[in-house]
Amino acid sequence: MRTFRYKSRSALLLLTVSLAACREDAPPASPIDVPREEQSAPFVSIDGMDNAAGFLRGTIQGQGDIKAVEVHVDGVLLGWAEVHGDEWSIPWRPGVGTRAIEVVGHDGAGVPARASLALQPLEFDTAHALYQPASLLTLPSSGSATTRYTLDGSTPRADSPVYSAPLVLLRSQGEPTPLSLIPTNPPETPVDWRWLPPRTPAGRAAVVRFQQFQEATPVGASGTRTYLIDASHGALPVMSLTVDAEHLFGFEHGIYVPGRTHAEDPRPDWIWGNGNYHQGGKDWERPLHVEWFEVDGQPVIAQGAGVRIHGSGSAALPHKSLRLYAKEDYGPKTFRAAVFPDQALDAYTRLIVRTSGQDLLFSKIRDCALQGLLRETSLHLQACRPTVLYLNGEYWGLHELRERYDEYYLASRHGIDRKKVAILELEGLLDTGEEGDEAHYLALLDFVRSNDLSLPENLAQVEAMMDVDDFIDYQVAELFFANGDWPQNNVKFWRYVAPEAQGPAATDGRWRWLLYDLDNAFLGDPGYDSLARVLTDESLPEWSVLLLRGLLTNADFKHRFVTRFQWHLDNTFREERVTAHLESLADLVAAEMPAHIERWGYPASVESWRYAVDAMRAFATQRPTHVRQHLEAAFGPF
Incomplete structure (x- = not known):
């Protein structure tokens, strides 16, 4: 039978190849002339290298059950690989x-398939960029010490693999990503924000750590480097965090998981539940190594630091924000780099690697975009750069590199003594400073409660205690954005507690506001009357609306407030300006969104992400007209 004849010829070929494989110097069998309809050339690839075990591996696909792969290094036959199914490997x-x-x-088709790979020499000690082709990495070594290394992010120990030959760094294909498979909130989490496994295997960068040892004692050189092989993130910078996995994912003390805290007290009566990730303070800070690379892949930051979970309710979401601390405990006291091109600062004590808070479910750009609209005002804002994150080499998705509001932020911005800064929140709770620093603000509230602010002398007293112009810009921004999580929440303000009569404005001892967390703004109905809510809603806490309501009883303040609001509508919030800003930021991250969504499942799809961005654009188009109507309804024509 024809079918039997050609199957037999194919089997004969494979038998010849298999016998040849028994001799390292044997050439492959010659192709046999198989009719075109029976031919199907095999496919072969080089997929990875197990450096610790010393095995090169790949795949082969083709006809028949028996396949063979010969491997050549620098033109010399290394040998014939072992083939199991569609996979091959060779020591x-x-x-x-x-x-x-x-x-x-x-394979049985008789037509050989080829794959080749050039390796670039790379030395750990030389300045390196993130982006590299397939490389052969040489680690530092010493005749008096043993160099040991890891490729999973863990700190090298006395039982880690010994470095005895250069490491082969190839593009990730089928490399395991165990951290991506660890649930980061509990199974009873509401389905809308429950942890989901990656839809496809997460990408990997090569993270190489080494340490020299004399017997079991660490000595001499050590280091951590990240390389992204034959891949790129286009217009986005990249941060790589390297940490012992137990510090983030361990049941007892891992800060990224529900862990023991949830097991002992799940707190089902609170929507956000409870977990290790809701714990704070120094006891829940963990050491890690930080690398940050500019868009072209050049390294900008490479140092040890501390990390904590950042955020309150949002910490329960699957994808969590991180707060980085530069400290002498870990390395340099600052992150010394101009990571935000639109500002002159080049040193930061703390940075936030933010996931967009609750907006990670929707647009991923909301807070970053809305704060960015206010750059030309004098308001305090958090600089923002969309950034791709890798964690122990595993692709961790799209984040935002942000400044953090704290005493270091204010000291660096204004050249003031950080120890003389007080930061309060909500009704006057002390966030940063010394006990008693809240008294000045509480006195301000008491003054507003007990005095008629329509009188010029009383307004003057308030102006002596708070920066009224700063307060107006702050209120205008929150009202225009229709922030639903304000004014009863997300309120912070600060002052310099040792006023200087002849010093810069920031040292005058008056209260100024810190705008942040706009994840619940620019949502829903663009006609929503947020001004009427703040002026008339009796369900809002008294402290949250006391200042604005009191100040608006003064005709001069009212005129300043409405005039400034109208100026912002004509300029800051002009439709063309806002939509252009939104589109620019959306365009910057658009190429990254498919990979991010495959990794986290939030937003639900690229289409739903675009819908959320389009909704913000529509909000920006319609909002100014509605707000003008709100102003007229509240204050009459001006």
Whole structure:
């Protein structure tokens, strides 16, 4: 039978190849002339290298049950690989001078398939960029010490693999990503924001850590480097965090998981539940290594630091914000780099790697975009750069690199003594400073409660205690954005507690406001009357509306408030300006969104992400007209 004849010829070929594989120097079998309809050339690839075990691996696909792969290094036959199913592997430890690998695959079709790979020499000690082609990495070594290394992010220990040959760094194909499979909130979490496994295997960067040892004692050199092989993130910078996995994902003390805290007290009566990730303070700070790379892949930050979970309710979401601390405990006292091109600062004590808070479910750009609209005002704002994150080499998705509001932020912005800064929140709760620093603000509230602010002398007293112009800009922004999580929440303000009569404005001892967390703004109905809510809603806490309501009883303040609001509508919030700003930021992150969504499942799809961005654009188009009507309804024509 025809079918039997050609199957037999194919089997004969494969038998010849298999017998040849028994001799390392044997050439592959010659192709046999198989009719075109029976031919299907095999496919072969080089997929990865197990550096610790010393195995090169790949895949082969083709006809028949028996396949063969020959491997050549720098033009010399290394040998014939072991083939199991569609996978092949071969023992190999490269030499320092290795530059090229070629594999040739054979199957019953008789037509060989080839794959080749050039290796670039790379030395750990030389300045490096994130983006590299397939490389052969040489680690520092010493005749008096043993160099040990890890590739999973863990700190090298006395039982870690010994460095005995250069490490082969290839593009990630089928590499395990165990951290991406760890649930980061409990299974009873509401389905709308429950942890989801990656839809496809997460990408990987190569993270190499090494340490020299004398027996079991660490000595001499150590280091951590990240390389992204044959891949790029286009217009976005990249941050790589390297940490012992137990610090983030361990049941007892891991800060990224529900852990023991949830097991002992799930708190089902609170929507956000409870977990290790809701714990704060120094006891819940963990050491790690931080690398940050500019868009072209050049390294900007590479140092040890501390990390905590950032946020309150949003910490229960699957994808969490992180707060980074530069401290002498870990390395340099600052992150010394101009990471935000639109400001002159080049040193930061703390940085936030933010996930967009609750907006991670929707647009991913809301707070970053809305704060960015206010850059030309004198308001305090958090600089923002969309940034791709890798955690122990695993792709961790799209984040925002942000400044953090604290005493270091204010000191660096104004050149003031951070120890003389008081930051309060909500009704006057002390966030930063010394006990008693809240008394000045509480006295301000008492003054407003007990005095007629329509009188010029009383307004003057208030102006002596708070920056009224700053307060107006702050109120205008929150009202225009229709922030539903304000004014009863997300309120912070600060003052310099040792006023200087001849010093800069920031040292005058008056209260100024810190705008933040706009994740619940620019949502829903663009006609929503947020002004009427703040002026008339009796369900709002008294402290949250006391200042604005009291000040608006003064004709001069009312005129300043409405005039400034109208100026912002004509300029800051002009439709064309806002939509152009939104589109620019959305365009910047658009190429990254498919990979981010595959990794986290939030937003639900690229289409739903675009819908959320389009809704913000529509809000920006319609909002100014509605707000003008709200102003006229509240204050009459001006």
